[in-house]
Amino acid sequence: MDIIELTVHELIEKLKNKEITREEIVNAYSNRINEKEADVQAFVTICENVQKQLAQVEQKQIKSELAGIPIGIKDNICTKGIKTTCSSKMLENFIAPYDATVMNKINAEGMINFGKLNMDEFAMGASTEYSYFKKTKNPWNLNRVPGGSSGGSAAAVAAGMVPWALGSDTGGSIRQPASFCGIVGLKPTYGLVSRYGLVAFASSLDQIGTLTKDVEDAAILLNVIAGHDEMDTTSANREKVDYTKSLKKDIKGLRIGVPKEYFGDGINPEVKNAIEKVIAKYKELGAIVEECSLDIADYALATYYIIACAEASSNLGRFDGIRYGYRTKNFENLKDIYRNSRSEGFGSEVKRRIILGTYVLSSGYYDAYYKKAQQVRTLVKNEFAKNFEKYDVLLTPTAPNVAFEIGTKSNNPLEMYLADICTVSINIAGLPGISVPCGVNSEEMPIGFQLIGNHFAEETILNAAYAYEKESKFRENYKPQFKK
Amino acid sequence: MQVSREEILHIAKLANLNLKEEEVDTYILHLQDILNFANIVNNAPIDGLKETIGAQDTYNVFRKDEIKQSPATKQELLQNAPEQQEGMFKIPKVIN
Numbered sequence: 085m086d087i088i089e090l091t092v093h094e095l096i097e098k099l100k101n102k103e104i105t106r107e108e109i110v111n112a113y114s115n116r117i118n119e120k121e122a123d124v125q126a127f128v129t130i131c132e133n134v135q136k137q138l139a140q141v142e143q144k145q146i147k148s149e150l151a152g153i154p155i156g157i158k159d160n161i162c163t164k165g166i167k168t169t170c171s172s173k174m175l176e177n178f179i180a181p182y183d184a185t186v187m188n189k190i191n192a193e194g195m196i197n198f199g200k201l202n203m204d205e206f207a208m209g210a211s212t213e214y215s216y217f218k219k220t221k222n223p224w225n226l227n228r229v230p231g232g233s234s235g236g237s238a239a240a241v242a243a244g245m246v247p248w249a250l251g252s253d254t255g256g257s258i259r260q261p262a263s264f265c266g267i268v269g270l271k272p273t274y275g276l277v278s279r280y281g282l283v284a285f286a287s288s289l290d291q292i293g294t295l296t297k298d299v300e301d302a303a304i305l306l307n308v309i310a311g312h313d314e315m316d317t318t319s320a321n322r323e324k325v326d327y328t329k330s331l332k333k334d335i336k337g338l339r340i341g342v343p344k345e346y347f348g349d350g351i352n353p354e355v356k357n358a359i360e361k362v363i364a365k366y367k368e369l370g371a372i373v374e375e376c377s378l379d380i381a382d383y384a385l386a387t388y389y390i391i392a393c394a395e396a397s398s399n400l401g402r403f404d405g406i407r408y409g410y411r412t413k414n415f416e417n418l419k420d421i422y423r424n425s426r427s428e429g430f431g432s433e434v435k436r437r438i439i440l441g442t443y444v445l446s447s448g449y450y451d452a453y454y455k456k457a458q459q460v461r462t463l464v465k466n467e468f469a470k471n472f473e474k475y476d477v478l479l480t481p482t483a484p485n486v487a488f489e490i491g492t493k494s495n496n497p498l499e500m501y502l503a504d505i506c507t508v509s510i511n512i513a514g515l516p517g518i519s520v521p522c523g524v525n526s527e528e529m530p531i532g533f534q535l536i537g538n539h540f541a542e543e544t545i546l547n548a549a550y551a552y553e554k555e556s557k558f559r560e561n562y563k564p565q566f567k568k
Numbered sequence: 569m570q571v572s573r574e575e576i577l578h579i580a581k582l583a584n585l586n587l588k589e590e591e592v593d594t595y596i597l598h599l600q601d602i603l604n605f606a607n608i609v610n611n612a613p614i615d616g617l618k619e620t621i622g623a624q625d626t627y628n629v630f631r632k633d634e635i636k637q638s639p640a641t642k643q644e645l646l647q648n649a650p651e652q653q654e655g656m657f658k659i660p661k662v663i664n
Contacts, residue, residue: 164640177648178648179648181640181641181644181645181647182639183639274622274623275623288622288623289623317626317629317631318624318626318629382608383612385605386605386607386608386609389602389605401584404584405650406649406650406657407648407649407657408648408650409648409650410650411650411651415660416660417660417662418659418660421659421660422584423585423586426584426585427585430585432591435587435591435595436595436599438583439576439583439585439595439599440599440602442579442582443571443575443579443599444606446579446582453606453609455619456609456614457606458619458620458621459612459614459617459618459620460612460614461619461620462614462617462618462619462620463612463613463614463617465620497598497601498598498602498605501602501605511623513623514623514624
C-alpha cells in the first residue's frame with residue numbers, strides 16, 4: 085500500500101483500523117515532497133516543522149478524525165507566523181499576524197500544514213506563470229501549465245505531495261487548474277466559506293474552496309471550512325450541513341441541463357467528445373438530461389474582467405509601502421514611496437489589471453463599462469435563475485481546452501482571459517461549481533467537466549459528481565506520468 | 569474606442585503607478601484589445617435591469633461595536649513594517 089496514493093477518506097479509514105499511523109502519513113508526504121518538488125515546483129514555502137506540528141497535535145490529544153492529515157494552502161490565505169506572499173514581490177517577506185478563519189478551522193481539526201502553494205500573482209492569471217517566484221509544472225506533462233490561479237494547489241494534489249489543498253476561485257481559479265491536473269475542484273456558493281484572511285482580489289467574486297483527489301474528500305473538507313463568520317459581513321448565516329450525507333443518494337430523476345452555448349466553436353473537439361460521454365453516463369444512471377440555453381458566456385466574461393479589475397484596483401490600493409509589503413529604496417517624499425513601491429513591487433499582469441480597473445472606474449467611462457457590467461451581472465443571475473426553475477444542475481466543460489504548453493499564452497492577455505470562458509459566469513452569479521475529471525485526450529492530458537448548482541445547493545452537485553465518479557473510475561484508470 | 573498615450577499616463581497617475589516608456593506602448597495595445605472585447609457589454613439586452621453590486625442581496629450587515637482583544641500583539645502588527653521607530657510606522661516628512 086502506497087500512502088500517497090490514498091484519498092483522505094481512505095486514510096481516515098486506515099487510521100481507524102490502526103493499519104497506519106499519523107507518523108507514517110506525515111513521513112510519506114514529506115518524502116514525496118522531497119522526491120517531486122524539484123520537478124513540479126508547487127510550493128512557495130515548505131513548512132519544515134511538520135514533525136513538530138504532529139507532536140503538538142498528539143500532545144493536545146485532538147479528537148478529530150482529521151488530526152494528523154496533511155494539507156497544503158494557497159499562498160493568498162493568511163497563516164500566522166508563516167509567510168503569505170500571494171506569489172508577489174510586494175509580499176515576498178510578509179508574515180501575517182493572524183490566521184484566516186479557514187486556518188483556525190483547519191488547525192482546530194489538528195491538520196498538518198505542509199506549506200504554502202504557488203499561484204498567479206494576487207490570483208490574477210490562468211496558468212500560474214504570473215508567479216513572481218517560479219513556474220509550477222503540470223504533473224501530467226512537465227512542459228505544460230497546471231492552470232491557475234490555484235496552480236500550485238492543483239499540481240501538489242495531483243503529484244501526491246499533499247492529499248488535499250485549499251485554493252481560491254474568483255473566475256475559475258480552483259476549477260480550471262483542477263481540470264488541467266485531473267483532480268476535483270469545488271468552488272462553493274459565495275458566502276458559504278468565510279473570506280476573512282483571504283488576501284482580497286475581487287471581493288464580490290472571491291471564494292475559498294477545495295482541491296481534492298475525489299468528490300468524497302471535497303465534501304469532507306467543505307464540512308470543515310463552511311460556516312458563518314462574523315468577521316466576514318458577506319458570510320451567510322445558515323444551518324450547518326453534513327455534505328457527506330447526501331453523496332450516495334440515487335440520482336435517478338435528477339434534472340440536468342446542458343447549455344448548448346458552451347459547446348460552440350471555441351471548444352476543443354476532444355473535450356467536447358469527452359463531455360458527451362459524461363452526458364451518456366448520466367443518462368445511463370437515470371438522470372433526465374436536456375439541452376438548454378444560457379446565452380451569456382461572452383457577456384459574462386467581459387463583465388467579469390470589468391468588475392474583477394475594478395475591484396482589484398481598489399483592493400490593491402492598500403499596498404503603499406507603509407505598513408507592510410515592499411518599500412522602494414528610491415524615494416524623497418511620501419508620494420515617491422507610494423508610486424515607486426507599487427511600480428517595483430507589482431508584476432506586469434497585476435499592473436495591467438489595476439490600470440484596466442482604474443480606467444473603467446474613471447469619470448467618463450464608469451457608465452460605459454462599470455455600470456453596464458453591473459447590469460449584465462443582473463442579466464447573468466436572471467438567466468441562471470430561469471434555468472434552475474427547470475433543472476437541478478447544469479453541466480458544461482470546465483475549460484475549452486486541456487492544459488497548454490508553458491509560455492504559449494503569457495504574452496497575450498486576452499487569449500489567456502478566454503481560458504476562463506466556461507467558469508466566470510458562476511462567480512458573477514455567486515453559484516457553486518465543481519470540476520470533475522472525465523478522461524484524457526490523445527496526448528494523455530486530463531479533461532474535466534463542470535457541474536453548476538443553485539445557490540447553496542452544494543449537496544446536489546456533490547451528489548451528482550459522486551455518482552459519476554463512482555462509475556468512471558478516473559483515478560483507477562489514469563495517473564500523472566511526470567512526462568519531461 | 570481608441571486609448572491615447574495621455575489617457576494611459578493619466579490613469580497610471582490615478583493608480584499611483586509609474587510606467588516605463590516601453591510599458592506604455594504594450595499597455596496601450598493590451599488595454600485596447602481588452603476594451604474592444606469588453607465592449608460586448610454594450611450589446612447585452614440589459615434595458616431596464618437594475619445593477620447588481622454583489623452576489624447576495626444582504627444589506628448593511630453590522631456587528632456589535634464591542635472592544636475585543638486583538639488576535640495579534642502590537643509587535644506582531646508592526647513586524648511587517650518596512651521602517652518603524654518606537655512602536656510606530658515611520659514615513660518621510662509630509663509637511664515642509
